[in-house]
Amino acid sequence: MSKLQIQQLACQYQGKPILAGLDLMLQENEILALLGPSGCGKTTLLRAIAGLLPVTEGHIVLDGEILSSAQTLLPTEQRGIGVIFQDYALFPHLTVAENVAFGLRHWDKGEARARVAEMMALVKLDGLEDRYIHQLSGGQQQRVAIARALAYKPRLLLLDEPFSNIDSQVRGELMLEIRQILRSQGISAIFVTHAKEEAFAFADRMAILHDGKVAQAGPAEALYYRPANRFVADFLGGGNYLDATVASPNEVHTPLGAIQSASELRYPPKYEGTLLLRPQQLAIEPDNDGSGVVTERRFAGTYCDYEVKVGPVALSVRSGHTGLALGQRVAVAALPHALVLF
Numbered sequence: 638m639s640k641l642q643i644q645q646l647a648c649q650y651q652g653k654p655i656l657a658g659l660d661l662m663l664q665e666n667e668i669l670a671l672l673g674p675s676g677c678g679k680t681t682l683l684r685a686i687a688g689l690l691p692v693t694e695g696h697i698v699l700d701g702e703i704l705s706s707a708q709t710l711l712p713t714e715q716r717g718i719g720v721i722f723q724d725y726a727l728f729p730h731l732t733v734a735e736n737v738a739f740g741l742r743h744w745d746k747g748e749a750r751a752r753v754a755e756m757m758a759l760v761k762l763d764g765l766e767d768r769y770i771h772q773l774s775g776g777q778q779q780r781v782a783i784a785r786a787l788a789y790k791p792r793l794l795l796l797d798e799p800f801s802n803i804d805s806q807v808r809g810e811l812m813l814e815i816r817q818i819l820r821s822q823g824i825s826a827i828f829v830t831h832a833k834e835e836a837f838a839f840a841d842r843m844a845i846l847h848d849g850k851v852a853q854a855g856p857a858e859a860l861y862y863r864p865a866n867r868f869v870a871d872f873l874g875g876g877n878y879l880d881a882t883v884a885s886p887n888e889v890h891t892p893l894g895a896i897q898s899a900s901e902l903r904y905p906p907k908y909e910g911t912l913l914l915r916p917q918q919l920a921i922e923p924d925n926d927g928s929g930v931v932t933e934r935r936f937a938g939t940y941c942d943y944e945v946k947v948g949p950v951a952l953s954v955r956s957g958h959t960g961l962a963l964g965q966r967v968a969v970a971a972l973p974h975a976l977v978l979f
């Protein structure tokens with residue numbers, strides 16, 4: 638059974654639909670990233686899961702229990718869901734230890750004290766128990782927020798842009814560390830982010846929101862290399878789009894010539910579509926008789942990003958050949974892979 642199941646969810650603000658027909662699933666101990674352009678409804682979905690917003694259609698089920706439906710709205714405090722907001726929402730008038738203990742007010746005093754100590758060690762804040770929040774760095778404040786949310790053993794953790802206030806130099810390390818903490822505690826989590834790099838680094842799976850529903854969900858590699866539509870393809874990174882006509886179950890014809898697919902295409906012969914080729918799925922070789930010419934180059938250390946013109950078609954190509962000069966003629970070929978056609 639999945640941990641969280643969201644089916645055909647609809648939510649609105651003042652009668653204006655924000656989410657509609659949204660399906661999403663989360664497995665036990667899984668970390669899922671919610672990605673999408675600004676205003677697509679990521680925070681709205683977190684609020685609905687947390688019980689801060691009623692739903693007008695569909696349902697949200699956690700551990701087999703209906704939390705929200707058109708008829709049900711289990712109060713936030715009865716959901717067993719921890720929420721970490723972008724600004725952490727820590728209490729400035731309480732010490733670090735008091736913040737962490739906040740959700741344990743109904744626990745036995747000794748047990749609460751032991752749990753706070755355990756959480757302080759887990760997030761590596763031992764020794765800072767008596768500090769106030771303004772005496773901590775951004776990263777330390779985030780650790781307090783994590784400790785406070787995990788202290789009362791939530792069934793699910795929701796994080797809204799948890800890394801946006803963290804210095805980019807320490808962000809990568811902190812993400813890895815928090816990922817390990819969630820893993821070690823067997824926590825299932827959903828986090829919202831704008832940045833696909835964060836989703837790639839932090840999540841097991843990602844869900845991309847568009848037009849109030851999930852455009853596609855799955856592991857990063859699947860979404861990047863097998864996007865369901867052009868929106869997902871564009872959102873996850875640059876690509877070349879070529880007119881293509883299906884010639885056989887394993888071949889398309891394009892302005893670059895015939896290109897073979899490593900797996901069978903889902904479209905019938907003569908289908909006219911658009912072929913996606915990521916810059917690293919094209920190979921270029923210096924060749925004075927080649928059909929392409931290098932028109933731009935951006936050196937990036939171990940690889941170089943080129944723009945290559947083949948007749949009227951401009952292609953982005955990422956190549957390990959880092960020394961090709963502007964004006965160099967090149968042969969262009971698609972590397973063998975399962976083609977993506979829309």
Ligand SMILES: Nc1ncnc2c1ncn2[C@@H]1O[C@H](COP(=O)(O)OP(=O)(O)OP(=O)(O)O)[C@@H](O)[C@H]1O
Nearest residue numbers: 650651655673674675676677678679680681682831
């Ligand atoms: N309290 C509110 N009342 C009315 N409309 C709202 C409210 N909160 C959000 N909205 C609208 O709902 C839509 C979705 O907002 P939401 O905050 O969920 O988007 P988001 O994907 O989290 O965006 P961002 O990435 O910019 O944070 C937006 O059009 C927003 O203007």
